[in-house]
Amino acid sequence: MLEAKNITVNYGARAAVVDVSLRAEPGELIAIIGPNGAGKSTLLRALNSSVRTTRGEVLLDGRPLESYARRAVARRIAVVAQEAELRFPVTVMEFVLGGRYAWSSAWGWETERDVELARGVLRETELEDFETRLMNELSGGERQRAVVARALATDAKVFLLDEPTANLDLAHQATMLRLVRGRCDDRESAAVVVTHDVNLAAEFADQVMLLKDGREIAFGPPPQVFTPELLRKVFDLEVLVDAHPVTGAPRITPVHVISGKL
Amino acid sequence: MSRTSKSNESGRATFGRTLLICGVLLLLLAIVFVLASLLGSQRLPLTSSLCALAGGSNCGLSSEQQAILFDLRLPRILLAGAVGMCLASAGAGYQALLRNPLAEPYLLGISNGAAVGTMIALVFFGAHEWSRPVMAFAGALLATLVVYQLARGRTGATPERLILAGVIVTTFLSSAIVFITTLMDATRIRSFTFWLLGDLSGTTTSLLAIALIAAGVGVGILAMNARSLNLMMLGERDAFDLGVEVGRVRLTVFIAASLLVGASVASSGSVGYVGLVVPHLVRLSLGSDNRVVIVASALAGAAFVIVADTIARTIIAPRELPVGAITALIGAPLFIYLLKRG
Numbered sequence: 001m002l003e004a005k006n007i008t009v010n011y012g013a014r015a016a017v018v019d020v021s022l023r024a025e026p027g028e029l030i031a032i033i034g035p036n037g038a039g040k041s042t043l044l045r046a047l048n049s050s051v052r053t054t055r056g057e058v059l060l061d062g063r064p065l066e067s068y069a070r071r072a073v074a075r076r077i078a079v080v081a082q083e084a085e086l087r088f089p090v091t092v093m094e095f096v097l098g099g100r101y102a103w104s105s106a107w108g109w110e111t112e113r114d115v116e117l118a119r120g121v122l123r124e125t126e127l128e129d130f131e132t133r134l135m136n137e138l139s140g141g142e143r144q145r146a147v148v149a150r151a152l153a154t155d156a157k158v159f160l161l162d163e164p165t166a167n168l169d170l171a172h173q174a175t176m177l178r179l180v181r182g183r184c185d186d187r188e189s190a191a192v193v194v195t196h197d198v199n200l201a202a203e204f205a206d207q208v209m210l211l212k213d214g215r216e217i218a219f220g221p222p223p224q225v226f227t228p229e230l231l232r233k234v235f236d237l238e239v240l241v242d243a244h245p246v247t248g249a250p251r252i253t254p255v256h257v258i259s260g261k262l
Numbered sequence: 263m264s265r266t267s268k269s270n271e272s273g274r275a276t277f278g279r280t281l282l283i284c285g286v287l288l289l290l291l292a293i294v295f296v297l298a299s300l301l302g303s304q305r306l307p308l309t310s311s312l313c314a315l316a317g318g319s320n321c322g323l324s325s326e327q328q329a330i331l332f333d334l335r336l337p338r339i340l341l342a343g344a345v346g347m348c349l350a351s352a353g354a355g356y357q358a359l360l361r362n363p364l365a366e367p368y369l370l371g372i373s374n375g376a377a378v379g380t381m382i383a384l385v386f387f388g389a390h391e392w393s394r395p396v397m398a399f400a401g402a403l404l405a406t407l408v409v410y411q412l413a414r415g416r417t418g419a420t421p422e423r424l425i426l427a428g429v430i431v432t433t434f435l436s437s438a439i440v441f442i443t444t445l446m447d448a449t450r451i452r453s454f455t456f457w458l459l460g461d462l463s464g465t466t467t468s469l470l471a472i473a474l475i476a477a478g479v480g481v482g483i484l485a486m487n488a489r490s491l492n493l494m495m496l497g498e499r500d501a502f503d504l505g506v507e508v509g510r511v512r513l514t515v516f517i518a519a520s521l522l523v524g525a526s527v528a529s530s531g532s533v534g535y536v537g538l539v540v541p542h543l544v545r546l547s548l549g550s551d552n553r554v555v556i557v558a559s560a561l562a563g564a565a566f567v568i569v570a571d572t573i574a575r576t577i578i579a580p581r582e583l584p585v586g587a588i589t590a591l592i593g594a595p596l597f598i599y600l601l602k603r604g
Contacts (some may be wrong), residue, residue, distance in 0.1 A: 041555060048503060050499060050502055050503060067337070070502070070505050070506070070507050071505040071507075072503070074503065074504050074505025075505070076557050077503075079500075079503040081500060081503065086361065086496060087361050087362065087363065087421075087495075088358075088361075088496070088545070088550045089545075089549075089550055090492075090496065090551075091274070091549075092550075093274055094274060094275075094492075094550075094551060095496070097274075097497070098492065098493050098500075098504055099504065101489065101490075101493055101504045101505050101506065102504060102505030106486075106487070106489055106490055106506075107485070107486040107487065107488065107489055107490075108489065109277045109553070111277060150426075154504070180301050226408075
């Protein structure tokens, strides 16, 4: 579906992503994990060609991403970026309808179907009562859910999410990933999720990529990747890995070393 | 507005609702148009004037009144309307594109760019009237691109940075204007000072025609990009992700807005604050959807400048103020309020 082949992204002289390959198949949720500045967001943006690759290429359904019109890409790939600043008052409904832009003419109006779809995703993200509220009056978490709702409203086949749970409370973190997981399971979508939450990744992801200094350190199912050795290598941190008592997924607990002692 | 359709209880902009808004504003514009044509140093009678405006003959107007209505007031009101349309819609376009409710052609120095273009045309190609709007357009476009590049910086355009860039471009171009003024003969300087402040009294039929055509074309182009602007208003990267051809839309809007400002300045100088006041009031009452804001700003802007000009030519009659003085008196306090509110 979406495939990155040996991509390298340079920012000036600095290499942000080095020779990374990634393949997201229908139904698959891939988590990208790594320390700050590891190149996770850059990699995600390269998958949408909003960052130019220095080497390598990104293929969507076997064709280079650059060969698609911008609208055609937007119908297939949806992005949840880290939050943008809102200077004009728009309602939640107006905001979410932005996700329907690529489906009709650039100067037209939304159809009844667009509005129905938007209502649907507002229900899914538990924002149905917020339709007429203004985006800049929402809490950080509510706004984040609206951003995810807009991405879902695009009906895309591939979701690229950059820390979609960063501003969310515990319950909504799980809701959000369950939604994305649901799209993968029910509609054969694929998702690539950048996150700092290793335990959520362990529970929801099919594959995990560990990234450090722009390079792939490991790739595979969570139990293979979330090992104390690999995590130490990536985060310079001792961790304890056992099984989650309910789900059986790997459970990662950092072991903080304070003033040299355990 | 209309609450008949169950699916639109939110007041969301739809085609029908926009048509309704346009209808109401057109009606308002027609009323303002008629009132402005009656008022002045000599008042004209309502029914006879309406009859004459509707194309009737023998309406009971004296030949002097006929001349006042058709040769003096009508062209001037049409010009005021065209200028208002141009500046208000251009302001709405710049605001959406630069993601800043304070962006305004006059405050960003874009009107000054157009003024410099017009003056260069006057000094060097004085015989060719059409060279003025062409050079004004070029000046406006150049000033737009400079302000945009200055404001953008590495971290994106903050409101403060944009206004500062506007101040720099404005003051630089003001010096250029002073310099060009010294090249002119002394008899024309006074009329220039008036023109620089925004003056609707000294135009010609062809400049009026150009302003009206530019208003139609420019507003049309902006309106066609309104849905894209809705997304770009919330951030260019998000807009790109959602399928907007960001670079193409940005260039199109820059060109259309420069066309609007250029035509307006070439015919009537720099009328300030119209592009700030009108879109602000429109957004306040009708929401931020640019498919409404741009067209509604054009119509309301026309009415606003016609009213301002009627005040300018009646308040100290028989003498006149430049219309820009009136719009600035209304606009500057609003700017301060918006800045304070952040």
